[in-house]
């Protein structure tokens with residue numbers, strides 16, 4: 547679910563060429579979406595804690611993964627495989643740790659019978675939708691080729707589905723007056739994210755071990 551959001555690649559041509567200039571603009575765009583996604587990660591974590599919502603925190607996982615992807619594409623893409631694989635490994639481990647944190651939150655909320663704030667969930671869920679739409683719009687001009695555009699669509703669709711799941715959970719919490727819709731949505735999202743994290747870790751591990759790029763599964 548999370549590892550789909552690889553941004554368009556910087557092409558590392560000579561600085562003064564047209565490609566070099568276009569790269570400078572793309573670099574700025576990547577920094578902008580990195581900040582947007584990083585901020586939304588923090589907002590969803592804090593709001594999730596404040597509102598007693600595990601699904602908001604589960605949705606934060608995707609912003610974390612995307613932030614990591616933008617950081618990797620800005621900072622380590624041109625480096626040797628060892629560094630790229632290490633960065634991917636760090637990302638995978640961070641995602642896995644945070645995924646387990648969300649699982650712990652789910653268990654905690656079940657034990658406590660927490661009633662999350664549907665209003666906070668709804669408001670932040672909509673902000674997340676806007677953030678994903680803006681990120682998508684900012685990067686759209688830099689997508690080239692059918693497969694790249696297709697993967698961008700799939701990625702954004704998955705991001706938006708996550709945001710919509712939070713909104714559905716908010717409506718469910720409001721409608722039922724219980725925390726269960728929040729818990730169910732969070733558990734599904736955390737399971738998907740953990741699955742994604744395992745794939746990232748496995749691939750990075752293979753690359754570190756064999757010293758060559760492994761095909762993604």
Ligand SMILES: [Zn+2]
Nearest residue numbers: 551608612705
């Ligand atoms: Zn994403």
